[in-house]
Amino acid sequence: MIRDITLGQFFPGKSLLHRLDPRVKLLWVLVYIILLFLVNTALGFTLYVVITAVLIKLSGIRVKMFFKGMRPIVFLLVFTAVINMFMTAGEPIFKLGFLSVTKEGIRIAVFMALRLMLLVTGTSLLTFTTSPIMLTDAIERILSPFSKIGVPADAIAMMMTIAIRFIPTILEETDKIIKAQKARGADFESGNILARAKAMTPILIPLFISAFRRADELAVAMECRCYHGGEGRTRLKQLKISKIDIESLCFIPVLLILVIFSRQFSLGLM
Amino acid sequence: MIEVKNVCYEYSPDEPSLGAAVEDINLTVEDNHFYSLIGHTGSGKTTLIQLMSGLLKPTAGEIYIDGINICDKKIKTRDLTRKIGVVFQYPEYQLFEDTVFSDVAFGPKNLGCDEAEIKNRVQKALKTVGLDESYYEISPFELSGGQKRRVAIAGTIAMEPDILVLDEPTAGLDPAGRDEILSEVKRLKDERGISVIMVSHSMEDVAKVADRVIVMNKGHIAMTGTLSEVFSKSDELYSMGLEIPQISKVILKLRENNVNIKSEIYTVKDAVTEISKLLKG
Numbered sequence: 001m002i003r004d005i006t007l008g009q010f011f012p013g014k015s016l017l018h019r020l021d022p023r024v025k026l027l028w029v030l031v032y033i034i035l036l037f038l039v040n041t042a043l044g045f046t047l048y049v050v051i052t053a054v055l056i057k058l059s060g061i062r063v064k065m066f067f068k069g070m071r072p073i074v075f076l077l078v079f080t081a082v083i084n085m086f087m088t089a090g091e092p093i094f095k096l097g098f099l100s101v102t103k104e105g106i107r108i109a110v111f112m113a114l115r116l117m118l119l120v121t122g123t124s125l126l127t128f129t130t131s132p133i134m135l136t137d138a139i140e141r142i143l144s145p146f147s148k149i150g151v152p153a154d155a156i157a158m159m160m161t162i163a164i165r166f167i168p169t170i171l172e173e174t175d176k177i178i179k180a181q182k183a184r185g186a187d188f189e190s191g192n193i194l195a196r197a198k199a200m201t202p203i204l205i206p207l208f209i210s211a212f213r214r215a216d217e218l219a220v221a222m223e224c225r226c227y228h229g230g231e232g233r234t235r236l237k238q239l240k241i242s243k244i245d246i247e248s249l250c251f252i253p254v255l256l257i258l259v260i261f262s263r264q265f266s267l268g269l270m
Numbered sequence: 271m272i273e274v275k276n277v278c279y280e281y282s283p284d285e286p287s288l289g290a291a292v293e294d295i296n297l298t299v300e301d302n303h304f305y306s307l308i309g310h311t312g313s314g315k316t317t318l319i320q321l322m323s324g325l326l327k328p329t330a331g332e333i334y335i336d337g338i339n340i341c342d343k344k345i346k347t348r349d350l351t352r353k354i355g356v357v358f359q360y361p362e363y364q365l366f367e368d369t370v371f372s373d374v375a376f377g378p379k380n381l382g383c384d385e386a387e388i389k390n391r392v393q394k395a396l397k398t399v400g401l402d403e404s405y406y407e408i409s410p411f412e413l414s415g416g417q418k419r420r421v422a423i424a425g426t427i428a429m430e431p432d433i434l435v436l437d438e439p440t441a442g443l444d445p446a447g448r449d450e451i452l453s454e455v456k457r458l459k460d461e462r463g464i465s466v467i468m469v470s471h472s473m474e475d476v477a478k479v480a481d482r483v484i485v486m487n488k489g490h491i492a493m494t495g496t497l498s499e500v501f502s503k504s505d506e507l508y509s510m511g512l513e514i515p516q517i518s519k520v521i522l523k524l525r526e527n528n529v530n531i532k533s534e535i536y537t538v539k540d541a542v543t544e545i546s547k548l549l550k551g
Binding site: 176177181183184185187202205210 | 366
């Protein structure tokens with residue numbers, strides 16, 4: 001169960017999306033998300049779905065992986081859709097007891113679900129095609145102008161890199177501790193919430209202790225290799241804006257215009 | 271007694287290219303024996319012991335402990351812990367209570383023992399690993415590495431299982447610490463008549479305590495048998511990246527040079543006896 005998490009997963013590849021500069025991709029995701037909330041017509045959503053499908057095709061990553069990433073939000077999707085369907089005032093279509101489903105409700109429910117799904121897919125496109133190191137490098141570069149006003153850009157980037165790097169390690173460790181305590185007869189499944197929360201102590205305490213121990217060991221190891229912060233540090237892989245990056249940036253105004261245009265066209269009901 | 275029948279386990283069945291961690295495992299673990307499970311890193315030893323203790327469910331095949339099919343969904347891991355107790359690699363990282371006593375008591379408490387029984391079991395277990403009453407109220411985190419390891423092993427011993435499984439119990443300990451833990455486990459096995467399965471990379475350790483050896487190679491069981499049956503096939507062991515004890519190599523060399531000494535010598539102690547016999551005679 002614990003191994004199924006796709007968050008922050010990266011699939012190495014050589015597709016167009018893989019080759020884009022991570023800063024450009026970051027900007028694109030930001031624009032993608034902002035514009036997604038401006039879309040409010042069926043035409044606009046069709047446009048978005050098509051663009052996203054093309055991007056998925058370009059990334060060369062199996063569609064299955066995107067659906068896998070959607071698994072954790074299934075509950076949220078259904079919940080918001082149902083709430084929207086019943087709680088929106090408007091012209092009723094049919095009644096279920098005291099609840100009534102309205103036309104506006106269905107419209108909002110469908111749009112909201114689509115929006116959430118596109119949101120997850122769009123951000124997945126970024127994390128699937130960008131290695132965590134590239135991503136933190138990009139964030140460091142974006143934050144670096146702020147270092148003049150005291151924002152420790154390099155330290156933030158290093159912390160993020162370490163945090164991402166240790167996700168699988170800590171997961172593995174958790175799995176190991178769970179097994180060890182199960183072997184001693186620990187029961188995590190029965191009892192009420194309070195009992196279950198209490199049953200977590202045999203996992204959490206060893207986990208915290210080992211996390212602190214790892215942090216300490218890592219700090220010593222880094223100091224031994226003369227790490228002293230970002231000052232004067234050079235990189236093996238320099239981020240460079242290339243031609244494809246500039247070309248892809250040109251599509252941002254195109255998308256903006258298309259979205260604004262789509263807002264003007266509400267096709268009948270939708 | 272454990273019977274493993276045609277067991278196979280895959281960590282990611284979605285991706286068949288990764289292959290199975292263990293495959294086609296058939297094995298019988300009899301009562302009152304000291305088994306040693308050896309094999310190259312990644313040969314599936316840890317997976318096998320997790321399967322036998324019910325922590326992993328096999329993708330195919332069945333495992334019976336005393337005739338009970340542990341793959342049955344109705345069987346809870348908790349009920350199995352009475353029969354089979356596992357000490358994982360570096361077990362000191364699972365300690366969590368504020369005193370040594372209460373940490374060792376965690377297992378028996380989970381089994382539903384009453385106060386008196388818990389106290390009795392904890393005392394016995396800590397005595398087995400050589401920790402006296404002065405340690406009871408100390409925080410396990412203040413102890414040395416070797417002592418922490420003992421507390422963790424005592425935590426499983428206190429559950430009084432019929433079969434005790436130890437995954438590299440001596441890894442990272444100094445020679446004195448290794449010998450103490452090995453002899454404590456050996457004594458426990460002899461006193462209680464339980465079975466022990468010990469995963470080890472040290473052939474010296476294996477020779478000291480085990481009477482049966484199970485050899486794993488690339489997810490399969492390559493050999494099983496008594497200590498001398500397995501160690502007599504040194505060439506096969508070499509081909510799997512394994513060794514025979516150093517002293518046995520010396521004996522082999524001696525035999526090659528026409529010294530008339532018996533070949534079944536796996537510990538330094540035996541070698542000393544045999545060589546001095548030879549010198550006198």
